[in-house]
Amino acid sequence: MAEEAVLGFLEKNELITDSGEFAVEQGISHDEIVNVIKSLNGFRFVDAQDIKKERWQLTAEGKTYAANGSPEFQLFMAIPQEGISRVELQKKLGDSVFKIGCQQAIKNKWVEMGKSQVSRKVAHVDDNVKAMLVRINDGEAVSQEEIDALKRRKLISPQIWKGYSVRKGPNYAPKRRKPATDLTRENLQRGDWKDLQFKEYNFSAKGLPAEGGTATNADDFPSDGIRGDAHKQLCGKQNLLPQRCFRKIMLRGYQYDWKRDEANKNLLRTHTTAVSSRMLYALAQKPFEAKKYYSVDRVFRNEAVDRTHLAEFHQIEGLICDRGLNLGDLQGVLYDFFSRLGMSKLRFKPAYNPYTEPSMEIFGYHEGFKKWVEVGNSGMFRPEMLLPMGLPEDVRVIAWGLSLERPTMILYGIDNIRDLFGHKVDLSLIKSNPICRIGLQ
Ligand code: PHE
Structure with a gap:
């Protein structure tokens, strides 16, 4: 699906400017799009260029504020017209929201902190922190000043986003067939070998461990006596003929002195x-x-x-x-x-x-x-x-x-x-x- 989307898009358009935006437009996850791009790029179906962007993401704390409002806003909203005692407010909000909320609300001059009583200083406040966090979470642009403020409060952290811009490569085709690794008898019979695309050799792949040498029996044939070492043997066991047959050939056929021990010696076949x-x-x-x-x-x-x-x-x-x-x-x-x-x-x-x-x-x-x-x-x-x-x-x-x-x-x-x-x-x-x-x- 993702592969068809990429190749299909490039059939009609010159460029995918940003794989991230492309993924959103296509309704496909960016990870999936990236995997396809990497594979297509490897086979040079497409030519992909890296794009790196610094993005901001909400920290766990930032996420709770985006959902529930900033602590200062929660604190402000928890104070009734007539004011409230510190103890009661703390009980209502919980320790951490109370503590952070107090700090920020005082800084914003939203509240008046008396010895035991807390009251509102203004009639109305906006929860800008929550609004900024929501905008960042949605990938919308936010000013540097706002980013700095949220960063200082550790409500956001930077994240490097990696994506690609993509255009057609030298092997581009609107559809890719899975490259073949073997030429089979069926390919030859059907005649589809002509159109097969083969996977490139991987020369650094490790081969299967060899199970043994290609060996043959030392005495498949009698030594010729003329060239001396008829087989120019190396070394290496495997009886290719049943021993009964050997015996017959050697004793009856060649009237040869045949020795089992000799015949059982290992050698690489010559x-x-x-x-x-x-x-x-x-x-x-x-x-x-x-x-x-x-x-x-x-x-x-x-x-x-x-x-x-x-x-x-x-x-x-x-x-x-x-x-x-x-x-x-x-x-x-x-x-x-x-x-x-x-x-x-x-x-x-x-x-x-x-x-x-x-x-x-x-x-x-x-x-x-x-x-x-x-x-x-x-x-x-x-x-x-x-x-x-x-x-x-x-x-x-x-x-x-x-x-x-x-x-x-x-x-x-x-x-x-x-x-x-x-x-x-x-x-x-x-x-x-x-x-x-x-x-x-
Ligand atoms: N075994 C011979 C060689 O390796 C080739 C050969 C095969 C000769 C069959 C005769 C008959 O040289």
């Missing part, structure tokens, strides 16, 4: 292929159906960091399971994938993976480096993996694990991976760069 093998295992538990899977997630490696290597990156992993697939299908899918991103120069190099055969590393050409840069790894899952899981013999699985960061470097001419991901990334660049969508030039 590739998302652990996720793929889990999906394959799940697939093998039901009558076979052709399937495609993909995952995008963070992986960790024990790498020396340089301009093309990070100790952690994002892996884009995919696999297609169907009868009769071959290496040509894998190459076709990869060409298709990368050329849709705008990268049609690809090369494949034979490679070794303990879980795929054949295997191919994938390279893309970096114009800046004038060099072929590895962008991923791929292959066809070995029967040693697939058969112990229970997949039919003629089922072939083509799969790939790509880096997200490296193709981004190629496509955007970035020559240092640390400019793209990690603690050295320039936040102002992230804030000021327009959002881009790869592949939709």
